[in-house]
Amino acid sequence: MGYPFTSALVTGASSGIGEVMADLLGRAGVPTVVVARRGDRLAEIADRHDGFEVLAADLTTPEGQQVVAERIASVDRPIDLVVNNAGFGTSGTFHELDVDRLDREVQLNIAALTRLSHAALATMVPRGRGWLLNVSSIAGFQAAPKLAVYAATKAYVTSFTESLHEEVSGTGVKVSVLCPGLTRTEFQQVSSTDHYADTFPDFVWTTVDDVANAGLDGVSKGRTVVVPGVLYKGVVAASGITPRGLARRISGLVQRG
Ligand SMILES: NC(=O)c1ccc[n+]([C@@H]2O[C@H](COP(=O)([O-])OP(=O)(O)OC[C@H]3O[C@@H](n4cnc5c(N)ncnc54)[C@H](OP(=O)(O)O)[C@@H]3O)[C@@H](O)[C@H]2O)c1
Numbered sequence: 001m002g003y004p005f006t007s008a009l010v011t012g013a014s015s016g017i018g019e020v021m022a023d024l025l026g027r028a029g030v031p032t033v034v035v036a037r038r039g040d041r042l043a044e045i046a047d048r049h050d051g052f053e054v055l056a057a058d059l060t061t062p063e064g065q066q067v068v069a070e071r072i073a074s075v076d077r078p079i080d081l082v083v084n085n086a087g088f089g090t091s092g093t094f095h096e097l098d099v100d101r102l103d104r105e106v107q108l109n110i111a112a113l114t115r116l117s118h119a120a121l122a123t124m125v126p127r128g129r130g131w132l133l134n135v136s137s138i139a140g141f142q143a144a145p146k147l148a149v150y151a152a153t154k155a156y157v158t159s160f161t162e163s164l165h166e167e168v169s170g171t172g173v174k175v176s177v178l179c180p181g182l183t184r185t186e187f188q189q190v191s192s193t194d195h196y197a198d199t200f201p202d203f204v205w206t207t208v209d210d211v212a213n214a215g216l217d218g219v220s221k222g223r224t225v226v227v228p229g230v231l232y233k234g235v236v237a238a239s240g241i242t243p244r245g246l247a248r249r250i251s252g253l254v255q256r257g
Pocket of ligand 1: 011012013014015016017018035036037038039041057058059060085086087088089108135136137138179180181182183184185186187188190
């Protein structure tokens with residue numbers, strides 16, 4: 001498809017949803033800055049497309065956040081679309097988990113995303129043009145026992161991005177939040193949810209292609225909240241009318257690992 005943006009920066013572009021978004025942008029002729037820690041994987045993706053730029057950075061560190069924020073704010077090489085996609089989860093009982101890992105999860109899912117959203121909008125709003133897509137999760141719509149920190153970080157991302165969408169309305173800048181359901185990527189292995197995720201039936205899985213397409217299409221059209229797949233649209237609609245206690249218990253049964 002043709003996109004309205006003429007340049008892009010995607011975090012977490014070395015695998016999964018971010019990699020597919022980078023490929024979609026590349027195939028549409030949009031020069032893209034690909035960001036993640038694994039520079040070798042980014043270089044392979046950049047080799048597939050014209051005008052791609054590799055920016056290897058650890059977004060859990062202040063230095064990594066700073067270098068990516070500076071690239072987003074560049075006046076000489078402007079970025080039209082910023083996708084804050086990098087993120088990870090940690091499955092398990094909260095008080096038994098490694099607290100340093102949970103700190104890094106909060107740094108990546110919340111602090112880096114906030115910092116890079118600021119860099120994006122502070123540059124785009126005065127320019128009167130730009131697109132910001134933040135990747136959240138359907139896990140952000142209700143509590144998730146055994147994925148407590150992850151669900152809370154994604155609740156932040158959804159609320160924060162919805163607010164920004166309204167704040168910049170009328171400036172020429174579009175802000176959207178993408179809330180995928182279960183999607184097979186490296187996420188399941190990284191978050192240690194693979195042992196029970198593998199038991200879920202096929203119909204609960206959304207394809208990574210559908211998720212990436214829905215995100216880029218949604219932000220192009222200026223949608224506020226983008227939920228890929230009919231099943232998850234229904235889940236989100238139901239979460240608005242289901243009592244919180246019931247939603248919490250159902251969610252706890254799903255993360256039964
Ligand atoms: N898969 C799902 O079921 C699902 C569902 C809902 C929402 N999501 C969200 O979708 C987004 C993408 O996840 P995915 O499913 O595509 O998982 P993935 O395949 O594990 O991709 C995660 C990406 O984030 C990057 N990343 C991780 N730590 C980083 C760090 N410290 N600094 C910079 N980059 C870092 C990884 O690259 P490096 O390791 O090379 O740094 C990788 O490119 C995440 O925000 C996730 O929460 C996923």
